[in-house]
Amino acid sequence: MRFDYLILGGGSAGAVLAARLSEDPSVTVCLIEAGREARDIFVRAPALVAAMVAGRPPIHNWAYHTTPQPGLGGRRGFQPRGRGLGGSSAINAMLYVRGQPEDYDGWAEAGAEGWDWDSVKPWFLASERNMRGDTDWHGGEGPLRVGDQRRPRAISRAFIEACAAVQCPPNADFNAGEQEGAGLYQVTQFWDGARKGERCSAAAAYLHPVMGRANLTVLTRARAEKIEIAEGRATGAVIRQGRKRMRIEAAREVILSAGAFGSPQLLMLSGIGPADHLREHGIEPRLDLPGVGANLHDHLDYILSYTSPRRDVVGLNPRGLMRLARAAGGWRKHGEGLFASPMAEGGAFLRSDPGLTRPDLQIHFVVGIVDQHMRKPHLADGWSAHICPLRPHSRGTLRLASPDPRAAPLIDPGFLSDPRDAALMLKAARLLERITEAEPLSPWRGRRLYPHDGTDAALMADxxxxxxxxxxxxxxxAMGQGEMAVVDPQLRVRGVNGLRVVDASVMPQLVSGNTNAPTIMIAERAAEFIRRDLSGD
Incomplete structure (x- = not known):
């Protein structure tokens, strides 16, 4: 088979690219995705995120683990990643957050020319169909539905009041110029029509509506094993679908959109990456590109959880499950209620020090007990507050565990390997304790899970x-200009023609918030780069 464009990975970025590139009827596009179409009830019903993220069983989830983390006492962390069309946008909490303008200005200053805030903002707006309509800060005509939560729990509003009690003011829109404050997240969710209340994944927004296009071929349950390169140019890929192995050619470009773990893994399996590491696995280097798999970083999250004497939260006890069952019926009829909840209803962006010019901490407030990514269930009704430092200094790596494409990669985020991150996490945890102990949350505050003796040493141990x-x-x-940059600012792999990477792996630095909206923005921009190359502009 031969197509103009071959996209490897149907996650948030790949779904956008396939839809946008196939808008031109003169080109042919093939999208390869290892998972399924992801149209089932687990994806559509927002509350069922709890069933997917745990990975037991792995519903639309790669359910990866990290290598042992010295900064976390030698524990192996859990790394859920979406597997199916829409990728992690099919299993996330649907939170629509762009980050801060300074994040993108920092990218540009570090060598990602053209990725400053003024340059990327129009692409956020182009992707978005916000229920608030067209404004200076929101788009009203794009494919991705973004809306306000219709019926958040009362405890989520109490959380906002608790933040105000520690001098964190209310904020009605984290994406309208000023991020600091506490409020309810906007979510990627259908807010009108027959699908009201359903999750709007990147696939549901962009790809599912256009899969009947004659120039678009989508292969699911198919896995890319290797990118083929001839005379310095990517010419296609080897794909396995079930027991069948096939070669698919790309006349114009191969576009790698397999995510922060899958994209570097596939590059290395294809001989592109750190030469010495490739040789260790018997892979002949085609291009020594040391930045492949380097610069891995992530937001590290600390959670405080409490049982609740009030029952208007989520619990896995018989009464709580009965409430969920009743909520499912209301969601089917009206698209509202607990089943439509992202669970992480409330949030806040705060400064750890008043002398800072912008927030460096984020809170996710969840209307149920979350312990070990829902892998350790609790019967009690309860709630959780999560906090993470937004711009970590710690860096890790993604490496091959084996030359077998089916083997999970070695994921080492290097959590707390930089002592500055440990010091900030301690401050963050103390601030979170003040918020969760504030008076507005007292009607819901029962027993605290994992209490400690109050010392800094005990809190750091926790x-x-x-x-x-x-x-x-x-x-x-990462994109940029230095020797560790893997792609240039047009997302073309350095040293290989006809090959781009388009997903969260190209971010040179984490944004100050959730990464799904920025990933969709990156794919929108990449589609425009590709169209310009095709037209010769």
Missing amino acids: IRARADTIYHPVGTC
């Missing part, structure tokens, strides 16, 4: 014992 990812890995195919 952080190292329980902190883990909040699901924002980036940086393993």
